Amino acid sequence: MGPDTLGVLGTGTMGAGIVQLAAQSGYRVTACDASVEALERAQVYVREGLYRFAEKGAFTEDEADSHYERIRWTTNPQELGDAPAVVEAIAEKVEPKKEALAALDALLPPDSLIFTNTSSISITDLASATGRPEKVCGMHFFTPPPLREAVEVPRGLLTSDETLERAKALVRSFGKLPIVVEKDVPGFVANRFLMPMILEACRLLEEGVASKEDIDLLVKKGLGFPVGPFELGDLIGLDVGLDVISYIHRELDEPYYAPPRILQELVRAGRLGRKTGAGFYDY
Numbered sequence: 001m002g003p004d005t006l007g008v009l010g011t012g013t014m015g016a017g018i019v020q021l022a023a024q025s026g027y028r029v030t031a032c033d034a035s036v037e038a039l040e041r042a043q044v045y046v047r048e049g050l051y052r053f054a055e056k057g058a059f060t061e062d063e064a065d066s067h068y069e070r071i072r073w074t075t076n077p078q079e080l081g082d083a084p085a086v087v088e089a090i091a092e093k094v095e096p097k098k099e100a101l102a103a104l105d106a107l108l109p110p111d112s113l114i115f116t117n118t119s120s121i122s123i124t125d126l127a128s129a130t131g132r133p134e135k136v137c138g139m140h141f142f143t144p145p146p147l148r149e150a151v152e153v154p155r156g157l158l159t160s161d162e163t164l165e166r167a168k169a170l171v172r173s174f175g176k177l178p179i180v181v182e183k184d185v186p187g188f189v190a191n192r193f194l195m196p197m198i199l200e201a202c203r204l205l206e207e208g209v210a211s212k213e214d215i216d217l218l219v220k221k222g223l224g225f226p227v228g229p230f231e232l233g234d235l236i237g238l239d240v241g242l243d244v245i246s247y248i249h250r251e252l253d254e255p256y257y258a259p260p261r262i263l264q265e266l267v268r269a270g271r272l273g274r275k276t277g278a279g280f281y282d283y
Contacts (some may be wrong), residue, residue, distance in 0.1 A: 003216070004026065004027055004028060005028045005029075005030070006022045006027045006029050006030075006084075006087065007029075007030045007083035007085070008029060008030070008031050008086070008089060009033075009080065009086055009088045009089065009104065009250065010038075010042075010088060010089035010090035010091075011031050011032070011033040011034075011038050011039055011042035011073075011087065011089075012090075013087045013143065013144075013275055014117055014141060014143065015090075016041070016045040016046055017141065017145030017246070018087055018089055018141055018145050019031045019042060020034075020045070020046040020049045020050060020145070020146050021145050021146045022143075022174065023046070023050075023068065023070050023071050023107060024053065024059070024064075024067045025173055026070075027070065027173075028071075028072070029071045029072070030072045030074060030080055030083060031071055031072065031073050031074070032074050032076070032080055034075060035075075035085045036075060038141075039073050043073060046068065047068055049144075049146055050064040053146070071073075078106060078107065080108070082108075082109060083112060084109075084111070084112055085112060085113040085114075086108065086112065086113075086114055087115045087117055088100050088104065088116045088117060089117040090113065092119060092120065092121065092244060092247070093155050094121055094125065094126075097116060097118065097126050098126055098128075098129035099129070101114055101116065101126055101127070101129045102129040102135065103134060103260065105129070105130035105131055111165070112135070113136075113163055114127075114130065114135060114136045114137075115137055115170075116139065117140060118138060119140050119152075119187075119188070119191050120186055120187045120191050120244040120247050120248060121186075121247060122156070122184050122186065122251070123136065123155060123156030123159065124156040124157040124158065124184050132157060133159070134158050134160040134163060135163050136159060137153065137154075137156065137159045137163050138153060138154035138155065138156070138169055138181070138188070139152075139153060140153070140154065140190065143235055143236050149176060149177055151174075151178050151179070152179055152181055152190055153167050153168060153171065153180045153181065154180075154181035154184060154188045155180065155182065155184065158247050169206055184282065185246060186248045187244065187247075187248045188228055195241070195244055195245050197232075197255075198232070199256070199257070199260060199261075200229075201228075201229035204243055204258035205262060209224045212230045215228060216228025216229065216230050216231055218262065230279075230281065231280075231281070233263075233273065233279065233280060234280055234281055234283075235273065235274055236273070237272050237274075238266050238271065238272050238280075239267050241265050242261065242264065245263070266279060266280070
């Protein structure tokens with residue numbers, strides 16, 4: 001694989017968006033997931049996403065096709081084996097991510113970089129599963145990755161300056177704005193703002209203070225946010241939100257971050273948001 005190649009491990013909502021973004025930025029992408037179903041959903045997501053960009057005039061339909069043809073889809077992690085960099089984008093859970101990073105470490109050439117699309121988990125902790133912690137860095141894309149302008153780049157305790165610079169260069173090559181988080185704290189910056197908003201919205205709803213529709217309306221029409229907290233929760237995935245809140249709660253040991261019962265119940269019921277057709281709202 002050449003320097004214009006990128007591996008992406010995990011093709012859920014975030015992984016699929018990263019695959020699309022890399023392909024339309026000129027990279028050859030090897031997209032890997034253990035699940036054939038996840039790969040098939042990602043193929044539809046990316047193809048539709050590229051055509052939407054073509055409809056808006058970002059590039060032609062022929063260019064959309066050639067972008068798509070730069071993607072190789074596989075269930076075999078060995079095919080990531082000679083990538084100069086891989087973005088890990090599996091579920092937001094500590095142990096599976098550490099297992100994934102350890103597997104990539106065993107697979108990749110010594111100079112290859114490992115980027116993790118975690119939105120909250122310690123980079124230092126995840127990097128400890130590898131023999132190359134200096135070559136591991138966070139690269140937190142926002143939903144949906146092709147549209148959001150900024151990418152949070154949290155560094156671990158042992159992330160080298162060179163790795164950080166290469167992470168920033170990769171993000172810029174996608175046409176995005178890299179924002180470095182210098183200290184490896186639970187939730188980094190974005191989720192330390194976002195999760196309290198979702199927490200407070202759930203508590204207000206549980207206490208019967210206002211309906212979910214009215215809470216969302218006030219946040220949008222009063223505070224000027226583009227989406228309300230319940231709409232945003234449904235967009236990012238309620239299971240992801242619950243994982244993030246639970247992780248921050250465990251790490252900081254602050255009662256404030258105790259996961260709300262309503263969020264736990266929706267996740268147990270399989271209402272995970274837009275991706276399952278139902279969350280706080282029906283879609």
